[in-house]
Amino acid sequence: MKKIAIIGGGACGSAALIELIIQSISASLQNQISFVLIERQKKVGYGLAFGSKQPSHILNTQADIMGIYANEPDDFAEWLKAHGGKYRSDVKSESDEENAYTSRLLYGHYVAEQLEESIKKAKANQINIEVIEAEAYDIDRLENERLLIYLTNDSTTEVDEVLLAPGTPKPNTFKHFKDNLNYIDFPWPTKNLLERTGKKDHVGILGTSLSAIDTVMSLVDNGHTGKITMFSPDGMLPRVQPDENKDFERKYLTLSNLHNLKREKGHPPRAKELFRLFIKDVEETEGKPLNWKSFNRDSKDQLPLLEYDISVAEKGGDSLLNMAYSMRYDTSRIWSWMSLHEQIIFTKWLGRHWTITRHAIPLHNAKRLAKLIKEGQLEIIPQNNEVSFIQEKNHFKITTGKDGIFEVKKLINATGSAAKLEEMQNILVENLLKKDYLKPHPIGGTVINPHTMQCISEKGGEHIYAVGHLVNGMLMDVNAVWFNVKTIARLASEIIFKTTANGHV
CATH class of the missing domain: 3.50.50.60 (FAD/NAD(P)-binding domain)
Known part of the structure; x- marks a missing residue:
């Protein structure tokens, strides 16, 4: 009997357990596999991100790609339609459910409901699920390659595989x-x-x-x-996300062109090359050259910029914003093709400008923010x-x-989550780092095999995995549910593959 532990019961941990249950049932692993979900909060499925009761804490992404199932991105939008849709008070939308921004708590209810249903299905299929309300604070690798997890309720649990999904560390x-x-x-x-x-x-x-x-x-x-x-x-606010972005067709900064560049020039994509191709695509759409230095918002008065962003968001966004959002499903692949040296150059040179463009404020909250600045209650200081x-x-x-x-x-x-492992205030991460069970990545997070999400560490062995913010250096978009559920699907496939003795039950 294989036993798998998921440490963290927020969105990532819940998505992982859900996907592992789906794949276990499909592989007919009844009575051959069991799972333990370890979460310090009484309620699972929410975590810090989706447990907030504040009405203004809304998703930064439209509902149509927030499905908790890796290959069903529209599942949340369909669930939303069945639960009151855009007419609910906790939904902000001027169009349809697919483009709605809901409260984070509502999304937490959705995740918790899907998790509860999945656990019921698992038990009906003779797959044991244990949920432990405690915090995991340490792990030992045993001589038999199993892992012993230490919990704050003075108990331990011994497992074959561990998934680290600690959520948002202080x-x-x-x-x-x-x-x-x-x-x-x-x-x-x-x-x-x-x-x-x-x-x-x-x-x-x-x-x-x-x-x-x-x-x-x-x-x-x-x-x-x-x-x-x-x-x-830098005193820079994020840009403003439209309810629905205008379509943007890229001709230059495409996976095909970048692969051709690798093949013809014999080197991975460089930060300067990526920026040049980005410029070409935007200027092609605009039909004219642009003054790119003027787009640097560092230490500028943010109110006029915010008002401009609101006005263009109401019209579907400008070319710069829509270009960035058109790359949503390609950025992680491009990032993986870059060398570490070029990743560091990009992070230092363009990273913060990319972040405010790609991770924008929902229009509803942007308008409230502008009002607070105009009234003099809020100021932004660089x-x-x-x-x-x-x-x-x-x-x-x-x-x-x-x-x-x-x-x-x-x-x-409120500077956000720490990028580097040594800057994360998490007792489990701290202890695993001391033991060299996690290997720090130079940009942030831990080193993993990006194809399987397995942590790469000689001392840690081959049975510890990580998702979400814990892998923020090697992967991009780790703060996005739609991206994390895709990595979780790969991880689940790897664990099930190992459990079935290399693919054969």
Whole structure:
């Protein structure tokens, strides 16, 4: 009897168990395989990302590609139609269900429901499923190659394969503030954030990306009337996602052309080559050359840019945005074709500009953000370079290179998840890193075999797998459910293949 453990019961962990159940039943593995799902929260299927009760915490992707099943991307949209559709109060849409942005909690309900149904099917097919409410904090590789998982409920479980799906790890930056009651080290769960901020406090938020915007929405949704100041090195807000992007046909930056480049020139795609092809496609659509330096939003006034983005999003987006979104299903392949050297160049040179374009704000929240800035309640400050605490004033001091010094009553770290393993505040990751069971990737996350999602580490062995943010360096789009469920399908196939003795039951 093979026993498989999934550590983490959020969207990725749930999707993995669902897919493993589907493949186990299809392979007739009744009484030959069992699963244990380890999740520290009482409710499974939600995680931090989809457990928020805040109405303004909405999906950053339309419903039509959010299906939890790898080969049924429209399943969530179909589920949504059957559960009230676009007329629900927790759905933001000016068109149809396929292009709707729903609350994250509603999506969490969907995932939890699919998981519950899958577990029932597994049990009906004599496949045992155990759900343990505890946190896994360490793993030992045993002499027989099995893995012993240590849990916070003072128990252990011995398994054949382990999938790491820890979700969104806290960053461990600003450790020296951890005992300061005015410092909130993570914006989730929202309850903690709201309990520790007064409605009239001047709140500083470290970060201007999607996590930071969610933090702003959490505050104002709950009656915050005080000043909110967002700080980041570049002060750039994400662009604005239309309800429905205009179609964009690429002629130059295509997989076919890049493969031809590899074949003819004998080297992997380079960052400069990719950018040149990107420019050619956009300018071909625009019918004229563009001033590309003008697109650099670093340290610029964000309100005019946000208002422009809202206006073009209402018309289906501009060429730059639609070009980026047209690459949704190709970027991970292109990334895998690049050398590590070129990946690092791209990350340092273009990474942040790509991120604000490709991971945009839903139109509904963008309009709210613009209103807050116009009313003077919210401001965006770039070039923050030092954060300190003034004991006498009981305030934080943020020193910036452009706008001087700011003082705030409360400070929230909403910089997003840490990229590098050593920056992740997760006891299991920390212990696996100490044992060299995980090998850090230079850009972030752990080194894996991208075809099977198996962690590559001599000391860790061949039975530990990882998905989601834990593999953010080797793979792109690991913050997207649609991408993660595809990697999970490959992972599940590998585990089932191994379980059936190389493909034969």
